[in-house]
Amino acid sequence: MVVEEPQEPDIPVTILTGFLGAGKTTLLNRILSENHQYKIAVIENEFGPENIDNDLIVSTNKEQIVSMNNGCVCCTIRGDLSRVLTDLRHKRDRGEIEFDYVVLETSGVANPGPVAQTFFMDDAVAPFFRLDGVVTVVDAKYGHETLDKEAAAREQVGFADRILLSKCDLVSEEEALAMEARLRQMNARAPIRRVDMGKCPVSEVLDITGFNMNDVLDVDPAFFNDDHHHHHHSDDIHTFVYETERPFDPVKFERYIMSLTSVYGPDLLRYKGVLWLQGSDFRVAFQGVHMLAVSDVLGPWGDRPRYSKLVFIGRNLPEEAIRAGMKTCEAKSD
Structure with a gap:
């Protein structure tokens, strides 16, 4: 078995995913407006029905890069992800924009797998961008229904390095716990955090080292404590x-x-x-x-x-x- 010593890219990337209405855009808007030490380039998939708050970026038919008051920048995807990332990197190298982190918001109906593979297989991306992790937002109120009906939503949970459970204020504690148990059955290695209206520390989204090869495998111990053979859902x-x-x-x-x-x-x-x-x-x-x-x-x-x-x-x-x-x-x- 060949073990390779890869070159360490210098720009970390978080993939932010979640099904339509889960609350990922609310979370992203918070990141774009909050004061933190990061200079983040946010790449938004504008082909989905959700968009960044119009107060922050106005969608047009042309590509654009908009600077935020907190030092972040936001751009829209039109075309190939590899090309967008390369264009951003070249703009940074020329001093036209400044960023040290990338957050990529995927379409609500997208499987993040092929997006993640770009950071390992694309020769124009892999040497410069390091995939830090996949963060998936799940709606506690309508999550069960979404997971029952939508294969993409289940894939987003399965692929996650961290799961953020939103809208917990709209459900009972028993309902929230039931959702957490279901999510652990689907993905035992992703810690679950409850978030309220996007009020989530940036540290829960960035620098989570979900793809770090040097961490120790950590499966949520609660997974083994759950009687997950008796859930009502067969995912x-x-x-x-x-x-x-x-x-x-x-x-x-x-x-x-x-x-x-x-x-x-x-x-x-x-x-x-x-x-x-x-x-x-x-x-x-x-x-x-x-x-x-x-x-x-x-x-x-x-x-x-x-x-x-x-x-x-x-x-x-x-x-x-x-x-x-x-x-x-x-x-x-x-």
């Missing part, structure tokens, strides 16, 4: 964790992951873990988006107990078959 997106105290054969593991992603790639939203590989004294971080998987060395195991732990989040995945496949990748001997 096609769900989470499961594979753990073993035996090392993986690196060749078998790589071949199996290639086979798994070739067959189930479109339905594998996120997968992430820490690997113990046979013949290596170093921990390896591993994560993937759909068919794209990357790995990196974390450091020596030292005196730590050695293990492998991977979390899979996807759509209608054959959990038992994947577990059996992962089992075949374990080394015969240490």
